[in-house]
Amino acid sequence: MVVQQFFIPGIAHSSYLIGAEQTCAIVDPARDVGRYIDAASDLGLAITHILETHLHADFVSGHLDLAEATGARIYAPKAGACAFAHEPVAEGAQFSIGGIRMDVLDTPGHTPEGVTYVATDLSRGNEPFAIFPGDTLFVGDVGRPDLFPGRAQELAAHLHENLHTKILALPDHCMVFPAHGAGSLCGRSMGSMRFSTIGYERRYNTPLTIADREEFIHSLTEDMPPAPDHFARCSEINRQGPAQVSTLPVIRGMKPAEFRRHAEQDDTIVVSIRNYATFGGQHIPGSYHIDLAGNFSTFAGWVLPPDKDILLVTDSPAQAREAVTMLRRVGLDRTIGYLEGGTHAWVMAGYPTDHVHQLSPEETHAMILEGRATLVDVRTPEEYAEDHVEGAINIMAMDLRTRYTDLAPDQPVIMMCRTGHRSSLACSILKQKGFSEVYNAAGGITGYRAAGYS
CATH class of the missing domain: 3.60.15.10 (Ribonuclease Z/Hydroxyacylglutathione hydrolase-like)
Known part of the structure; x- marks a missing residue:
């Protein structure tokens, strides 16, 4: 046995x-x-x-x-x-x-x-x-x-x-x-x-x-x-019986021009799965960011619309294939391609990019102290109740899809989670909603506390 x-x-x-x-x-x-x-x-x-x-x-x-x-x-x-x-x-x-x-x-x-x-x-x-x-x-x-x-x-x-x-x-x-x-x-x-x-x-x-x-x-x-x-x-x-994996689209690499044509379709979304520092440095405008190193499947199932084709921005073809498996685990079956050469190939083709500034714990603390930005803690209410930075408001990252209206799009906002993964997702959502000055607290509250800030 x-x-x-x-x-x-x-x-x-x-x-x-x-x-x-x-x-x-x-x-x-x-x-x-x-x-x-x-x-x-x-x-x-x-x-x-x-x-x-x-x-x-x-x-x-x-x-x-x-x-x-x-x-x-x-x-x-x-x-x-x-x-x-x-x-x-x-x-x-x-x-x-x-x-x-x-x-x-x-x-x-x-x-x-x-x-x-x-x-x-x-x-x-x-x-x-x-x-x-x-x-x-x-x-x-x-x-x-x-x-x-x-x-x-x-x-x-x-x-x-x-x-x-x-x-x-x-x-x-x-x-x-x-x-x-x-x-x-x-x-x-x-x-x-x-x-x-x-x-x-x-x-x-x-x-x-x-x-x-x-x-x-x-x-x-x-x-x-x-x-x-x-x-x-x-x-x-x-209950109905899922589509068998053998019948699903096979992901393939796309050159920047083809990737852009697909990305411009109303039934298509772009998802970057690279680490949050890389996403912050340069990403395709309007894309979601869900760091593959975080709780990828759960966050993807939570925020990505299931009725859209998905294009990935990755570090490698192997990473793209890994992401497809993880997306299918939560019923996201429409991943059709990834950007060959990543954002480097994208900018070499002359296409525009966007940015999310990554703040160190010291920079985060300085902006909070000087009152230069609204701090949003994007963790769960339970995590927020356990410990949070004084003055932070609590809106879960996933809820910003609708609760972005609680914030002023023309005012600076800092997103903070435990490590920087969820907060980067939150930043990408706010960017989609037209927010102009969005910052990610790299290292999250973990790094903030480790730096000695209370």
Whole structure:
């Protein structure tokens, strides 16, 4: 018997291979499915099952691509009413993967249709050794129930019941393999450990220690972190069945003239994925900036319109291909090209560029002290409440798409986040809205505090 975890940073997604004898299943696969095929091959196992715990809101699943590549059957929650060929499963369903018995529990709460797969290794005994709860239970947290408008109270109540009557009824030694870890927005405060046990979570998981139903509901429906835009569309993409990756556009390099012709179309956007200092030095006017070194997939899914073709400005063709994979994870499937030669080739062709001045901590402090600019802290309200520079106003970077009207476009503004990544995204949004004097606090509040400024 073997369990292998696959972790994707940024979206903090965990998927799994579980197998015995000559067969295996993949649980909650990502869209780039080659990793699973290679791992199964290395282990000498055939992928025969694909298990979906729920309709994921934060990423587009690879179930159809993996089924096409392997011939494996997809198992998905019956309550999800999925539109693709699959085996619908619900409470009481049971099937085998080699010598492993899988039992299904209905565990709605994070989503209306969620299930948990309970694994028992029959070669060793009749007690379950692991669960795959999807987003029902995390290490140190539980799935947020507030992603469906008007249903947060109802789903939180279901979550409380299912956790206490089903999940916590399992033996303490039973391992927990969740679909996410620290960094995911599918919960409030997940731990950095990527797996746990029922016994450990029973003792140390804060939401699980709240026995009172009403208190539990209140704790999960008030002051929750904001949910990215793509959360509202990925669930339906996964229910209908995503477009298979083999059918999507193949990105190609474009010379500056061709790139410019495409960029001028109303159905096309330009996204720079280079580091924020390089973007600040020179970029194509009107482009978005999402630093590939930051939480790229999440921020892209949050702010980029899904109905537009995407052109990339990158440091290399390899970086462009990496970005395409990360964009597809959040359902952005229309990346058609990248600028050959980058901005150097662009200016050599005589085309215009724009700039965002990057401020050192010392320069940032001087401008604040002299009252020469409005300081905008573009982090979450929770981060802002924990620590912020006195006088800073709090508008999340992603909210500036609409809340730019809270600021004066003809007045200097400094964008600040934790490190400089989100604030550069904020700068690019304000530039699109016609702001003329936009500054990025390089190093963010981390660098500002490290320089000794309070």
